[in-house]
Amino acid sequence: MVIRIRRGPSRKTTKAQKAPKQASQDIPLTQKIEENIEFFSSLYQESSDVIFRSFVVGEKDACIIYIDGLSDTQKLDQQVLETLLDKTEFDESDFLLSVKNKLPISNIKNISTYSACIDSIGNGSPILLFDGYEEALSLGLVKYEKRSIEEPQAETAIRGPREGFTESLGVNISLLRRIIKDPALKMKTILVGKYTKTKVVISYIEGLADNTLIEEIERRLQTINIDGVLESGYIEQFIEDDPYSPFPQVLYTERPDVVSANLLEGRAILMIEGTPFSLIAPVSFFSLFQSQEDYYERFWIGTFIRVLRFLFLAISLFLPSVYVAITTFHQEMVPPDLLISIASAREGIPFPAIVEALLMEIAFEALREAGIRLPKQVGSAVSIVGALVIGQAAVQAGIVGAPMIIVVSITGIASFMVPRYSIGLAIRLLRFPIIILGGTLGLIGVMLALIILIIHLSSLKSFGLPYLSPVSTVEKNSLKDTLIRAPLWKMNHRPQLTGEYKAVRQGPNLKPGRNKGGE
Amino acid sequence: MLEKGKISTIQMEFMMVPTIIATGILSVPSIAGRFAKHDMWMTPIIGSIIGFITVFIVWKLHQLFPKLTPIEYSEKILGKAVGKIFSLFLVSFYIDNTAIVVRQYVNFISGNVMFETSSVVFTIGILFVSALAVRGGIEVIARSAVICTTIYMSTSLFLLLSIKDINMGFMLPILENGLLPVIKGGLVHSAWFSEFFLLSFFFPFLHHPKKGLKSGMKASLYVMLIFTYVNFFVLTILGVSSVNQFYPVYSIIRGISVMGFFENFEIIITASWVLGNFIKISVFLYVASLGLAQVFRLSTYRIVVFPLSLLLVLLSYWDIPNIVVLIDYLTRIQPFYSILVQTVLPLFLLFIALARRKRSGST
Structure with missing residues (x-):
């Protein structure tokens, strides 16, 4: 027995x-x-x-x-x-x-x-x-504790909806359904993770999104064989085209309005259980510089801010290296008065400009990282110490030149101009090799770095969409929404993504005016 | 097919324009000016005739053999043995030409900007990035070309800052010595315009091959306008004395001063010329690698890119001992050599192909 x-x-x-x-x-x-x-x-x-x-x-x-x-x-x-x-x-x-x-x-x-x-x-x-x-x-009697809908912390807006996604997939889907009511909005669920069995929802608008794109995303998701998915980053890193690239090939957002805008442009969205971040694919380099408010405000402002962003992208990437290159190799380029003030500031500084720049950039990165990870009460102490010690004392002690502090601060501010955090990370990373090239080969080295960057971006693809499109593929209709933001009534076409797409987005002759609708 | 990528006609224009002008803009104005003197602004217009003719020849050949590059169709036209010799010659011409382009670029950089760094660093640098682009395939070259050309061309607007120094008197008297000196100067430009033969390597990879002719002609026109624009400024600012300078455009840019503060733009111009030359060298290296792979029937052209770049580092020093010889080569040899290989020989190819086709058609 x-x-x-x-x-x-x-x-x-x-x-x-x-x-x-x-x-x-x-x-x-x-x-x-x-x-x-x-x-x-x-x-x-x-x-x-x-x-x-x-x-x-x-x-x-x-x-x-x-x-x-x-x-x-x-x-x-x-x-x-x-x-x-x-x-x-x-x-x-x-x-x-x-x-x-x-x-x-x-x-x-x-x-x-x-x-x-x-x-x-x-x-x-x-x-x-x-x-x-x-x-x-x-x-179906599911009930569990969940966070209420709040304003997104990482993507705030002055004008625009204040709702953000939460960790609950059901809430997120309902937020999306409330914006796009057409039955063409599809949701396909795939379970990922051997132990977590996380629900990943592929969302797209039938007829706008390319079918092969959806199939490809599904195929890539099904090949993922891991223990668990804790954040959208896990999914992102397993479905990328080029895993070695520093550039994000998938965009993340926690705003339903951004997700809806991308759905309406024919992109696919991945919503992942347990995280407020949804992934958007395919994206191009220029999507990373679009912010929802570009479209909500007047187009002049949108265009101005776009241009400003690209300017500051260039500054945050190249300013320290150009400064190093100019002070080391091309002093003749600086106007005499400015040169004298830079030279007098650098007088008695023991390091060559390249060491100075690397030192300060690393210190800045350390300060920034420390400020994010520390508890809020300690974080402010870190920034005070950073500002005083690094900013003030280093210059007075004659270890770093004041112009270098200015350059590093401008670079730091410039890197916050990018609306998407993930591209900012790539820029932070790339700044260092460019400084080294600028310090060894002068501006020619900086240009070589730029060329390598352009080659890399040109060979990069996000789900078959060339990363630099529509600029590098010169599509006239899509160019209206890259460096500039054309008026909404002018953007009659959806951006060209991969494969088949429905080009026309809205009716012609939408330009409003005094004489519209019968004199 | 060794190349699976496809490019659009606009991308092709973006590739071809810097391919012609990147080195052309450096020293051609003064070389052409040596013949044409104060009529040098007209020389690009005369020179562009060869460009339009070359585009047309290449187009006709492309129509006879769509989807084939000259390496492939020369064997069909001339027969196996002669065709092989011809294509081998064509490839070695482009390898040699690439080396000269690299040397022109490096001479300029180490002679004007980076005096103390060993010039071989720049040779290796530019060939390395070009090889990277070429290994990526024609699509990568084309996409980078759009970005690089845009930046490169936009810096040419700096010339407009010198508009207050223009002296139209330098242009007078027009055609004092007749047309002959202008034609001689135009011949120098023709050497560059004959490089439109490179289009024959791009036509097979177009999305819409039918638009190829129009786009090639457009590219040719753009190049002519840019050359004219540059020559006009060189002539009206520096006058005929510009012929004594190796890099007259560089001299003009050096002289620009706005409000006493915005000056010394030459380093920006030089930096942007790096972009232009990168496209030029990439295109040449691409054609040389693709051609080489097709001659020897390799399965991919990507494996030859880096060895070829290494060879080019050496070749660029073997070919030309110094800048005086380089200028002499550009003045006396290249106009005839380039036009012979890139315009006259293709014309013969076209005649033979047409004759063969007619004969086979009639029998």
Whole structure:
């Protein structure tokens, strides 16, 4: 007897251990409820939060399995258990259907495999098992604690919606559906991560997004075989075209309006469970310099800010290296008065300009990183120390020249001009090799660095879209939304992405005016 | 097909314009001015005739053999043995030409900007970046060309800052010595315009091959206008004395001073010329590598790019001992040599091809 008891569960546990591995193979449920319960209890052994509630309906054994804290127990008690235990008559000939009809739950599904049951329990939908049936009911009573909708922290706007995505996928989808009501908005779900089983939703507008693009994204997502997905960055790094590039080939945002704008341009969105950041693909270099407010404000301002951004991109990339190159090799280029003041400031400084620049840039990066990671109270102390010690004392001690401090500060400010944080990271990284080239080969070295950068960007693609398009491919219609931001009534065409696309976005002759609509 | 990429006609124009003018703008005005004196502003217009003719010849050849490069169709036209010799000659011509272009660029940099750094550093630098671009394929060259050419061309607007120093009197009297000196000067420009033969390597890779002729002609026109623009400024600011300078445009830029503060633009111009020369060398290196791979029927041209670049570093020093010889070569040899190889020989190819086609068509 003892032996049999021991053997019984042990055989089951082997089956249970196998089960997660064979989850994709879909073992069907058995008719006997004891076997089913035994399977689940061995699977969830040592999981005190999984609750098995057995009861009898009519003459049938039944069991509800759910995870405490993921499901709405109040509704489960009041709507499910009460109905089932309330001596309600059920039609014996089609028992499951009659149960389904009696339960006041809108989202209720028949599932017939162990893996589907496991998924359902994991997602927070309780499952309802009956003796004698190979099917279980998955009750859509998901309820868990979630953050309320707040204004996005990383992407604030003066003008524009204040709602941001949250960690809850369902909320994010509803935010999107509330903006785009057309049924052409599609959501495809793929589970990624062996243990986290994170839901990744591919969202696109049918007819606007290229079908091959969606297939390609799906294919790339399905090849991901990792333990878990904790943030959109995990997905991003597994679906990129060129993993060695410092440039982001997928854009992330936590703003539903940005996501909607990109959907309407024919791009695909990846929404990931557990993170407020959605990924946008494909993107080009110039999408990284577009901010939602460019479109909400008057186009003159939009254009001006765009131009300013590219100017400051150049400054943040090249200013330190150009300064180093000019003070080291091309002094004749500086007007005499300026040269004298720079020379007098640099007088007595022990380092060559290149060392000085590298020193200060690294110090600046350290300050910036320290300011982000430290608790807020300590962070301000760091910035005071940084400003005083590095800014003031280093110059007075004659270790660094004052012009270098100015250059580094301007560079620092310039790097904050970029609306997307991820491209700012790439620029920070690239600044250092350019300084070294500028300090060794002068401006020619800086130009060589620029050329290498251009070559790299030219060979880069994001899901088949050339990274420098539409400028490097010279598409006249799309150029209206790159360096400049044309008036909305002028942008009659969607940007050309990959493959087939619906070019016309809006009706012609939308230009408003006094004489519009009958004199 | 060794090249799978496709480019658009606009990208081709963006590639071709700096390919012609990048080195041309450095010293051609003064060389042409040596013949044409105060009529030198007209020389590009005369020289461009060869450009238009070359584009037309190349276009006709392309129509006869669409999807083929000259290396491939010369074998079809001339037969296997002679065709092979011809294409080998063509490839070696472009290898040699690339080396000269590299030398012109490096001479300029180390003679005007970086006096103390060893010039071989710049040779290796520019060939390295060009080889990187060429390995990326024609699409990468084309896309980089759009960006680089835009920056490169926009700096030519700096010339406008010197508009207050213009003296139209330097242009007079027009055609004092007749047309002959202008034609002689135009011949110098023709050497550069004949480089439009390079189009024959790009026509097969166009998205819309039918627009090729128009786009080639447009590129030729742009080059002519830019040369005229530059020659006009060289002549009206420096006068005929500009013929004594190796780099007259550089001299003009040096002289620009706005409000006593904005001056010494020459380093910016030099920096942007690096971009232009990068495109030029990339295009030449691309054609040489692709041609070499096609002559020897290699499976990919990418493997020859870096070895060829290494060879070019050496070649650029073997060919030309110093700048005086370089200028002499550009004045006396290159006009005839370049036009012979890039315009006259293709013309013969076209005649033979047409004759063969007519004969095979009639029988």
